[in-house]
Amino acid sequence: MRDQPRLPTGRRSVLAALGSGAAALGSGCLRRARNLTGWRSAQPVELQIKTLPADADPYALGLARQIAAWFREAGIGVDVLPVAEQELMRQCLLRTEFDLFVMRLPETFRDPDALTTLLHSRFADAPGWQNPFSYTDLDADAAIERQRRTDGEQRREALASLQRRIARSQPFTLLTVPDDVRAARTDGDTDWRAADLTDPLDHLRLGRSDGRLRVVGTDRRSTTNLNPLSVEFRRSGVLTGLLYDPLARPVDGEYTPWLASSVEFTTDGGPTAQVTLREDVRWHDGESLTAEDVAFTYDLLADTTLGDDESAAVPSPEFRGRRTLVDDVSVVDDRRIAMSFGDADDGVARRALTVPILPEHVWRDRTEPAAIGGIPVGTVTDALVTNNIPPVGSGPFEFVRNTPRERLLLERVDDHFSTREGTELPDWIADPALDALSVRVVGSDVAAVEAVADGDADVTGTAVGASTVPRIGRAEGTELLVRRSDRPYVLGYNTRRAHLSNPRVRHTLARLIDEAFLGEEVLDGYARPAVGPLQGTEWYPDDLAWDDGNPVVPFFGQDGELNVETARESFREAGYQYDDDTLVGGSA
Numbered sequence: 001m002r003d004q005p006r007l008p009t010g011r012r013s014v015l016a017a018l019g020s021g022a023a024a025l026g027s028g029c030l031r032r033a034r035n036l037t038g039w040r041s042a043q044p045v046e047l048q049i050k051t052l053p054a055d056a057d058p059y060a061l062g063l064a065r066q067i068a069a070w071f072r073e074a075g076i077g078v079d080v081l082p083v084a085e086q087e088l089m090r091q092c093l094l095r096t097e098f099d100l101f102v103m104r105l106p107e108t109f110r111d112p113d114a115l116t117t118l119l120h121s122r123f124a125d126a127p128g129w130q131n132p133f134s135y136t137d138l139d140a141d142a143a144i145e146r147q148r149r150t151d152g153e154q155r156r157e158a159l160a161s162l163q164r165r166i167a168r169s170q171p172f173t174l175l176t177v178p179d180d181v182r183a184a185r186t187d188g189d190t191d192w193r194a195a196d197l198t199d200p201l202d203h204l205r206l207g208r209s210d211g212r213l214r215v216v217g218t219d220r221r222s223t224t225n226l227n228p229l230s231v232e233f234r235r236s237g238v239l240t241g242l243l244y245d246p247l248a249r250p251v252d253g254e255y256t257p258w259l260a261s262s263v264e265f266t267t268d269g270g271p272t273a274q275v276t277l278r279e280d281v282r283w284h285d286g287e288s289l290t291a292e293d294v295a296f297t298y299d300l301l302a303d304t305t306l307g308d309d310e311s312a313a314v315p316s317p318e319f320r321g322r323r324t325l326v327d328d329v330s331v332v333d334d335r336r337i338a339m340s341f342g343d344a345d346d347g348v349a350r351r352a353l354t355v356p357i358l359p360e361h362v363w364r365d366r367t368e369p370a371a372i373g374g375i376p377v378g379t380v381t382d383a384l385v386t387n388n389i390p391p392v393g394s395g396p397f398e399f400v401r402n403t404p405r406e407r408l409l410l411e412r413v414d415d416h417f418s419t420r421e422g423t424e425l426p427d428w429i430a431d432p433a434l435d436a437l438s439v440r441v442v443g444s445d446v447a448a449v450e451a452v453a454d455g456d457a458d459v460t461g462t463a464v465g466a467s468t469v470p471r472i473g474r475a476e477g478t479e480l481l482v483r484r485s486d487r488p489y490v491l492g493y494n495t496r497r498a499h500l501s502n503p504r505v506r507h508t509l510a511r512l513i514d515e516a517f518l519g520e521e522v523l524d525g526y527a528r529p530a531v532g533p534l535q536g537t538e539w540y541p542d543d544l545a546w547d548d549g550n551p552v553v554p555f556f557g558q559d560g561e562l563n564v565e566t567a568r569e570s571f572r573e574a575g576y577q578y579d580d581d582t583l584v585g586g587s588a
Helices: 011-019 027-038 060-073 085-094 114-119 138-149 152-169 201-205 238-243 291-302 346-354 360-366 445-453 466-474 503-510 515-521 564-573
Strands: 046-051 077-082 100-104 172-185 212-217 248-251 254-257 260-266 272-277 326-333 336-341 369-372 375-381 397-403 407-412 436-441 478-484 489-493 577-579 582-585
Touching (some): 046 085, 060 077, 060 100, 060 515, 114 138, 114 152, 138 346, 172 466, 172 503, 201 238, 238 397, 238 407, 254 346, 272 346, 291 326, 291 336, 503 564
Antiparallel strands (some): 100 489, 172 489, 407 436
């Protein structure tokens, strides 16, 4: 009896046999061979967490390392990679080169409509804080769209539905909401507790007897780049908010005409606004600010090429969400603009008035493709990469000088419209205490606190770590400022990556994290746990309130101790397996 031909067992041999015709194989064996060539063995689940180094953020690296420890207990291979802040922003927000990141959300996401750009699928391919997670969920999209076009109880219900949806599907996990800790001098009459140091206008309340405010911090980027459109250079909008004026600003919780003297909304057939600019407003270089500058700004934010690149628009990654509220901006005359808005409630549409207005005579020449040595560097324009120094704005403060990576000086503008009689603005704005703002950069939180303690600075402009609290308490003439922050730390997931595209996996990963433990152990108790970014606002649903744990993704354990077997069983239910103690799944 002749031996039957044997099927090659190695994948390479199978491919070779198929390529040569392997006439001896029957049709059933051939189908089996083809199936074998497409089979892949389960691969270990390996992830990388990118975050800031300790000298750039007091907590981010500690949070990432603790999360990595829990993930490793569950059998996941995890690498924590500290990345310099500017480069981290570029990798995570501009190029989507990450598995997971630990960062703080900007203050803007306390506004409910900001969740549109953070989470709507239409922004899944957009740069900046426009859906950096590449999250796509039709139910979330529908809730986002409903909240834009409704008000009152209907909007509240839409936002509650959205927050419940993202709490379950976890495009990001909210880790903790830190308190901002600062050191300030007490040898003056400055009422530090009356001001929010994350708000540009609130700086107008501050100043020593000589009208100067000396700020010290660790963020060097503000001394090298003052481009309000460059997301990778902005930790906050304080400085650019003093240099540039929007049509309206939030003042005491209300949208208040600012560069505009009046804004008249009508809602027949969709929201429209007639905007009238204040009289005799000038740019810092002496040129007149006109309605043409306003129309130019909204066109530039929509497409920084101004339509010159026919292949694709290049919108600004910053302020894009607010710009998407606007359908059209037209010039009526030098001081009047007509604006129409999309499918949005007029209360939501007002948010579009808060973008910084830019001078056309400065920014029009920045619409060309960015180039190095005359060679274009991709789909980006000069408007997005210029360092914008010296900046030309119309704001209450103007640029005086800078030493890159070391110092910056701004001074109050004489006869800024906000200080003129009849502006109907609060006294602390119309008669500000502040005449000059200087920024000094040092290498660490400890050095910043020491500068305040030694009398070389008035306040730490960037929040410092809780480890400096004893040092602040011991320093004579120094006051400890602790203020609840609106900027939570989040673990962001790149939902385009293997494993992380599965909402069940993200849900399970979130349950490996004890948020209350992070606040106590990594932030020394200067923090509070929460489920979503709108916590503490009127838009937050009661059923997401923190009550002895996360109500949606409770920790697999207690007091920071992970119940490893429970965690592993959850991964098994999601279709994963364990090879010894290593989590393995399908395609990697």
